[in-house]
Amino acid sequence: MEIKNVSIIGLGALGILYGHHLSKQIPKENLRIIADKERIEKYTKEGIYCNGERCNFQFVTPEESVESADLIIFAVKYNGLQDAIKAVENHIGDNTIFLSTLNGISSEEKIGTYYGFDKIIYCVAQGMDAVKEDNQQTYDNFGILCFGEKEGIDTPKVKRIADFFKKVEMPFELDVNMIKRQWGKFMLNVGVNQTVAVFESDYGEIQKEGKAREMMISAMQEVLDLSKYEGINLTEADLQYWLDIVDKLGLCGKPSMRQDMEAKRMSELELFAGTVVELGKKHGARTSVNRELYRRISEMEQAF
Structure with a gap:
């Protein structure tokens, strides 16, 4: 079944990125x-702009009755996920x-616990x-969407999305081990997002040798070590x-956490260092770098 109707919830940097791209490809x-x-x-x-171009979006409230979506993209922050899950209810059909x-x-x-895992595709x-x-919203690199089933890519759902992404020229990559891919991205976020936030800097700061890059890699190493306890084996x-x-x-x-701190919004700290520290407690593993990041970012947020 061909993907025709797409609904997006969340207009942060990624929601705008994908929404603007799709708006040029489908009615x-x-x-x-x-x-x-x-x-x-x-x-x-006020309008919404992507690299200086005003986006041409159709907006609907959660309460409106609409034709079911073939694809629903969640692009909210983690703190808003539970509300977003409920907000998409009127967009769900048998083949969503x-x-x-x-x-x-x-x-x-x-999402799968609420609506059923038969509708889920894993994505990074x-x-x-x-x-x-x-x-x-501005960007230099569009990036890619990596997706697949929890294990494997040879399913009708994966083919439907791949065919659609080819049609709309959305850069993507299929992965047969999406859980490992997600843990890899989690490792990246734990290092990059938190370090750039603490150093109040940008990607340039962590791309050069120095204290920021050392902290980033050390925080990532703690996730790598924890992955072995969880059977992921990064x-x-x-x-x-x-x-x-x-x-x-x-x-x-x-990264998003730095943008949150600049705007004096509460960040995804619990999702990153919070998760690492809890996993460290669970397995008796060392997480001193993430504990320090948790402490410093918490103090910064308390000053808002």
Whole structure:
């Protein structure tokens, strides 16, 4: 069954990135951005811009009755996931597929528990350096969406999305081991997002030798070590793979946590260092770097 209708919830940097791209590839009536009435009024009045171009979106509230979506993309922050899960209810049909671009290793579990795992495809968004400030989003690198089943790629759901992404020229990659891929991205986020936030810097700061890069790699190493206890078994080669991705990002770009701190919004600290520290307790593993990051970011947030 061909994917025709797409609904997106969340208009942060990634929601705008994918929404703007799709708006140029499919009819406006087939792409819906789900948002509450207050946000829609703001978006309509102020506009939303992607690399200086105003986005042409169709907005719908969660309460509106609409034709079911073939694909629903979750692009909210982790703190808003539970509300987003409920907000997409009117968009779900028998053949709807969910794709989550959220950070971390648990969003698919939460969505699948609520609506059924038969609708879930596991996904990692990587390689993009999108930054959103107010209603302006900019990026140098579009990145790719990596997806697959929990194990394997040879299923009708994966083929439906792959065929659609080819049609709409969305860069993607299939992965037969998405859990390991998600842990790799989690390792990256734990190192990059938190280090750039603490150093109040940008990607350029962690791409050069120095204290920031050392802290980033040390925080990532703690995730690598924990992965062995969890049966994921990340390797030094995996760490280097993700470092190579970091080193290709735009120098002046900033990860989401740094953007949150600049805007004085509570960050995804619990998702990153919070998760690492708890896993450390579970397995009796050393997580001193992430404990320090947790302490410092918590103090920064308390000053808001």
